[in-house]
Amino acid sequence: MSEPVVMLSHEMLAPVRQPLEAAGFRVAARWTLSEADRANVRVIVHAGEIPLTPEFLETLPSLGLIACVSVGYDGVDVAWCRANGIEVTHAKGLNADDVADHAIGLILASWRSIVAGDRVVREGGWRNDDRMRPRPGLKDRKLGVMGLGAIGEAVAVRAEAFGMQVSWWGPNPKAVRWPQAESLLALAADSDILVVACRADASNRKAVSRDVIEAVGPRGLIVNVARGSVVDEDALIAALKDGRLGRAALDVFEDEPTPAARWADVPNTVLTPHTAGGTVDSIPRMVAQAVENVRLFLAGEPVASPVAA
Template identity: 85%
Template sequence: MPASLVMLSHPMLAPVEGPLAAAGFRTARRWELADGERPAVRAIVHAGEIPLTPDFLERLPNLGLIACVSVGYDGVDVAWCRARGIEVTHAKGLNADDVADHAMGLLLASWRNIVLGDRIVREGGWRDDDRMRPRPGLKGRKLGVVGLGAIGEAVARRAEAFGLEAAWWGPRPKDAAWPRAESLLKLAQDSDILVVACRADASNRGLISREVIEAVGPRGLIVNVARGSVVDEDALIAALKDGRLGRAALDVFAQEPTPPERWADAPNTVLTPHSAGSTVDSIPRMVAQAVENVRLFLAGEPVMSPAPA
C-alpha cells in the first residue's frame, strides 16, 4: 500500500494542513485528489455538516477514519461507515460554551432590536418617538430549549442569569435542572423564545415544522444554532412574512452559504454565517482533537471521541 495520506474534505479546512504536517502526516486535498492517490487515503479530516456520500467513500478503498473537526457530523452516515469498518469521530463538547454565548447574542440582538437600532442610528433614522415604542424585557419570559446536550444546557444556564424561565424537550428523558415538556409542540406553545440546539440527523430533519413555528407565534422568537436541516426553512420564512412568527435569529441554514435574496423580504431576522462555534479558543482545541484522533487511528490505538451511533 502507498504511504498513508490524510485527506482534507473541504477548502475551509486548508489551515489544518499545518497541524497535520507538524504531526508528521502527509496530506491531500479532496478538491485536488488524483485518482491514483485514492488508495493511499487512510483518514479524512472533515467538516461534519458537509455530505460525504457513500459513492465517494467507496472510491477510497483503504479509508478507515473520518475525523470531524466539528461537533456535528450530520453529513456522514455513521452506521453505513461503521458497517464497512470506517470509524467516525467528532469534537465532542469542545465549543459548547461558545455556541451558547452566540445563541444568547442572537437572542438579545433580536429580542431587543439591537441590529435594527444600529442601522437606524447609522442611517440617520433616529426619532424620539421610537423610545416610546419599547420592546418587552427578558425577565420572566419563557425560554424553551430543543435538545439538552452540552450546548442546550449551557444556553439554559445563561438564560437563568437574564431572569428567563427555562424548560426543554428532547426525545429521551434525562436528569436535568429544568423541566422537560411533554412534547415539542407543548414546549413551543409555552415558550416566548425557542432555542434550537439539538443534534441533527436523519430522524429530525424538519423537526421545527410549520405547526411548531406557529405555536411559538406572532410575538415569539426562534433561535437556531443547531443545523439548518432541523428547521423547515420555507415554513419559517413564510411565517415571518405573514406575521405568524414574530422573529427569527439564525446561525445555520438549509443551504450554506444561504442565498441573500432568500432573506431580502423576511422581516425581523438576525442572521450570522454559521460562526457560533468558531472562536480563537475553541478552534485550536477542535483541530487538535481531530489530529490526535488521526494519530491514534494510524497507530492502531482506540480513538478518543467516537461519534455516537
C-alpha cells in the same frame, strides 16, 4: 506499504493542513486528489455538516477513519461507515460554551432589536418617539430549548442568569432541574423564545415545522444554532412575512452559504454565517482533537472521541 494519506474533505479545512503536516502526516485535498493518492487515503479530516456519500467513500479502498473537526457529523452516515469498517470521530462538547454564548447574543440582538437599532442610527432614522415603544425585557420570559445536550444545557444556564424561565424538550428524559415538555409542539406553545440546539439527524429533519413555528407565534422568537435541516426554512420565511412568527435569529441554514436574495425581504431577522462555534478558543481545541484522532488511528490505538454508537 505506501505512505498513508490524510485527505481534507472541503476547502474550508485548508488551514488544517499545516498542523497535520507538522504532525508528520502526508496530506492531500479532495479537490486536487490524484488517483495515486486516492488509493492510499486512510483518513478523511472532515467538516461534519457536509455530506459524504457512501458512493464517494467507496472510491477510497483504504479508508479507515473520518475525523470530524466539528462537533456535528450529520453529513456522515455513521451506521454505514461502521458497517464498512470506517470509524467516525468528532469534537464532542469542545465548543458548547461558545455556541451557547452566540445563542444568547442572537437572543439579545433580536429580542432587544439591537441590530435594527444600529441600522436606524446609521441610516439617520432615529426618532425620539420610538423610545416610547419599547419591547419587553428578558426577565421572566419563557425560554424553551430543543435538545438538552452540552450546548442546550449551556444555553439554559445562561438564560437563568437573565431571570428567564427555562424548559426543554428532547426524545430522552434527563435528570436536570428544568422541566421537560411532553412534546416539541407543547414546548413551542409555552415559549416566548425557542432555541434549537439539538443534534441534527434524519429523525428531526424539519421538526420545527409550520405548526411549531406558529405555536411560538407572532410575539415569539426562534433561534437556531443547531443545523438548518432541523427547521422548515420555507415555512419559517413565510411565517415571518405573514406575521405568524414574530422574529427569527439564525446562525445555520438549509443551504450554506445561504443566498442573500433569499433573506432580502424577510422582516425581523438577525442572521450570522454559521460562526457560533468558531472562536480563537474553540477552533484550536477542535483541530487538535482531530489531529490527535488521526495520530491514534494511524498508530493502531483507540481513537479519543468516537461518535457514540
